[in-house]
Amino acid sequence: MKIRTKLAIAFLTITVVPITLIYMAIIGLNNYQARVFSETYGVSEDVDLFSGASIRVFSHLTESIQKEIDKVLESDTGKFSNETYLADLNGRLSMKHSFLVVRKAENLLFVGDTATVEELKQEFFGYEDAAAPSSWRNFLDKDTEHLLKIREFTFPDGDDGGVYLVTNVMDMVPEAKSMIFEMLVTSVMILFITGAVLTVWVYQSILRPIGKLQEATKKIRDGNLDFTLEVEDDDEIGQLCQNFEEMRIRLKESTEEKVQYDKESKELISNISHDLKTPITAIKGYVEGIMDGVASSPEKLDKYIRTIYHKANDMDRLIDELTFYSKIDTNKIPYTFSRINVANYFRDCIDEVGLELEARGVELGYFNYVDEDVYVIADAEQMKRVINNIIGNSLKYMDKKKGIINIRILDVGDFVQVEIEDNGKGIGPRELPYIFDRFYRTDSSRNSAKGGSGIGLSIVKKIVEDHGGRIWATSKEGIGTEIHFVLRKTSV
Template sequence: MKLKSRLLTAFLIITALPVFLITLAVGTIINYQDNAIQQTYDVSTNTLKILSNPLQVLNRLTRGVYNEIVLTALQEPKKFEDTDYLEYLNSELKGKYSYLAVRKGEEFIYSGNATNLHTIKNSFPLFGEYTTDREGGIYIDENRPFLLKQQDFYYSDGTEGSIFVITDVNTLVPQIKSSAIQVVCSLVFIVIITAAVLIIWIYKSILRPLNTLHAATDAMKEGNLDYSIEGDPEDEVGQLCVDFEEMRVRLKELIDVRLKYEKDMKELISNISHDLRTPITAIKGYAEGILDGVADTKEKQEKYVKTIYTKASDLSALVDELSLYSKIDCNTMPYTFSYINIKDYFNDCISEIALDLEVKNIEIDYVNETNPDTKVEADAEQLKRVINNIVGNSVKYIGIKHGRIKIRVSDSGEFIRLSFEDNGSGIAPKDLPFVFDRFYRADASRNLAKGGSGLGLAIAKKIIEDHGGNIWAESEEGKGTTILFTLKKCKEGMEHE
């Protein structure tokens, strides 16, 4: 989820969730309090009406007693002279937060709450001022507000009398207070719930990935590049984790390559030291032989000089190979491509090789099965280097007195394929996948004895791949090794050299 969508979701959580929960809570509270009020006071109303007009509810609470007073005043006013009857009426009012007061003339002869009556009696209407159409009573706002209902009557001696039902407005129905408390508590609880949901959601979607990223950063800072993390690429934070993981993998690869490079360089230096030491020792020895007069005949002197020349040529070839390796390693290999006729080129090339191998008692078996007009676009010099490296590598490890190398050039669709098969000792299966790696040597002890930098096949692989071809090896221990590579043919109609 994008960060923009997360912010929108957070906004909806902050607004919609509280509204939903408040509506649910208030509805539940109202329904519960409606039932409680109806059961306690036998009043059919609703909580919203109580909260908006509590005086109406207080009026309903005393309506039954007041109606009885009205009927008594019309039919049996003498009952108001009976203290027991007044006590009965007052007891009915006590549970309804009200009390009774009776006035005869200007004196109060009965009060259900003398203390409260003393502070408010001067606010009562006179006889005849209270009209009968005021069913809800009158609200009197004094220091202690109250709701007053009045019924006038005449005593048996003709004296004017009034009976009052007084309801304390400050003492509302407990359910109203309870409703208010429950609503406030619900609001606080809803705010807490909303904040908790939002915090948990933010933690899981934002803070947790950031903490994971922080832990991975600390691990990387301590040198642990194996600490892997995952992220959702659909959001910014997750994408940051994905990018960090890609950076970690790339950095680990670079370090591994660097370590391998350092290891290869150490091996290269070791190999070069050995390869340089042998010709240098020979050159030094033969030169000292000339200086010391050991070569006391013309024939010996010529032999010593030829040996020095040969060893110097070996040194030159080794330096050239190292220089070429440096160019390969930096991808700055220079190529001069041209159209080469396969038949003519390989006939000349193999002829040169055959002369050198004949001296080493190695037989060449060469067959070219391609069309005489077949051409490839290649660098003639570098392609010759590939052939020399492959053949030279075979010669070095044939290990028998009468060696044989079979060279085949064949047509393979859009490519031509060349194979160099020798009858040497072969390569172990565990070593075969690595023969084209730089500096790789299957048998380190034997290779040190035979010399070489271990770059020949690696250079050949690089050159062939730069020509758009492919190179691989097939081998069986005890039977020999075959190196094969392909070159792409020129399309018909291309200009000829």
Template sequence: MSIRKRLLLSNLGMIVLPIIALLIMEILLGLLMFRVFHLDVESRIETFTQIRFIGIILILILTNGLLTYYVARTIIKPVRELSDAAGRIADGELDFQVKPERRDELGELAESFETMRRKLQEAEELQYKYEESRKELIASISHDLKTPITSIKGYVEGIVDGVADTPEKLQRYATIVYKKADEMDHLIDELFLYSKLDVQRVPFHFEKVDLYAYFEDYLEDVKLDTDVEVELRPQGKRSFFVAADREQLNRVVTNLIKNSLKHMDKEDKLLKVTLKEYGGRIEVTIQDNGEGIPKAHLPHIFEQFYRADAARGKADGSGLGLAIVKKIVEEHGGDVAADSEEGKGATISFTLEKWKEEEDGADLSH
């Protein structure tokens, strides 16, 4: 029942209930005075008038008191509870629950309060995660930059101190210094890109891309540059058109395939790319027969600076490659997932939205 109806009924009750009570009291009092007590007429009328006056006062007090209590319990109490909840939220306390107990305007307000409290709590938890992530990011950057810098300093000191006393040693030291500096430059580029993706400052220029044609060309280059056997498996047809930024798509595929090639430990290396259409999406699956990823690491491989390599005794790479892949795929409106069986290989899949014919000629940049 709405508050308006409740107040209307309460006001009507303040009129109707006393009248009904008075009528009942008049009847009962008349029967009592004129049938039970044997008094003279004048005494009966005087006593009846006095009792009726006292009864009217008691009836008015009782009915008004009950109705006031009813209104207070159904309206004022919930308002006070919401006021207390607002005070607790204002003080930063969010670990409680506002329970709507009625199906009226106050119940709807309580539901809105609960939704607000829950969203504020989620925002606070998210902010805490971001803060922890920021601290971890700073620590990881410091560590990843310090390692090559320390190495560079060591080799430069070797050159200055005359340790590299032959042209061959000098050449080797200089090559290592250049390689470490190049690693730092690559790390800074990836970090810069990831930061821009994180705050959505990378422009995307979507166009119609045929994934089958794209992977035909890409895998042909992989086949020529490596000793890996590659397979392209289109399921059902020979053209898979998606809306994609060609440059960022190339970055995604390059990161994933480089990651696969890096962990291939078999003599006969195999890389399979499968294209599949379902609904309004195209799914790309990249599967290798490498060493695989331990199950414990699978949920974390798309996190920034997370290196499943460390568990394999390796520490190469920036730890941002797969995190960048996830960001770019999400900017395309898709999802990315990983599966693996240790010792048998890993499978990374991502989805992209199909190109819609009505998008021909439209500007999809953002």
């Protein structure tokens, strides 16, 4: 739920909901008060205390006695001359905050409350209405706050008379005040409960996520990235928390990459230092041998010089790998792509590496199975680096007296596949998946005789993949290793 929706709901909750609840409470209290009036004063339960003003409400108080009087007037008007009957009737009216007055001609035959009658005496005369002898009329005296209900009739002896039911409106005020107080208390409770519920809801949906976000920010400030920021909602704050969590993950990955990079850089420096020291030590030894005259014969001198030359080439290769590694790390490899004829290109490569392999006593086999008109898009110099690194790695781990390296060029549909096979010591199945990883070297190869920076095959993988190709290896321990890579063909 969006925050704007939540704010709209909050507005409706704090306005419409309390008004609705207060209205329902008033209706409920009205019904309750009507029942109380009914039980206390005999008022009908369907009386609406908030409509028709007080006349209608208080008129209902004496409604049952009015009906009784109507029946008596229809059967025996002389009963209103009976003092005992009138006293009983007045007693029942007093329970309804009312009293009885009976007039006969110009005299008051019965008075239920003498003090009040003195204030209202003028109200008991002058209301004769012969045209409507059987109807009740209501009058509210605003000065004395009494409600009068009048019914004229005729006594058996012919004198005109009147029945007056007088209700003290002020006696009903406590009930009205009680109801108003109940409504006020109910309204305050509704507002308080609504505000409390709304506060809890806002806290749960807005303030608590912000608190979590603040706590997560403090953890990152203190360098702690090993936590998870739980995202519960999908509103703006939830999306902010989601973005923050993604930022934390990337920051953690970046930190881990930096730590790994620092580790690899230290390892590279250690490997290069170790691998440079080996040929330098050998060169120094052979140079000292020449200076001391140990190489006394032309053959021995030629052997020493060739050894120095090969060691210098090893050093040059290591330095070249280090330079190229720095370009890989910054994605600044200088590629120069062009259309290359596969048959001609690999034929030239074989001619070049064949001389070195022959000098090392390694047999080279070359097998080309592609047509003369097959082309690929590649960087000739960098592909030559790929071939040299793979062959160099094979020579490094060659353990047979008669070394063999076979190079096969195959046509596999849309691709040209190159296979470089050796008969070296092979690679174990546990180590094979990692040989293209940067700085990876098998445990058995970590010695001064083999050397190697551990980045040769990772450079090969990077170049092949940058050409849009793929590289993999198969190997059997004690038999040899075969490196495969493919390049996509291009039309002539």
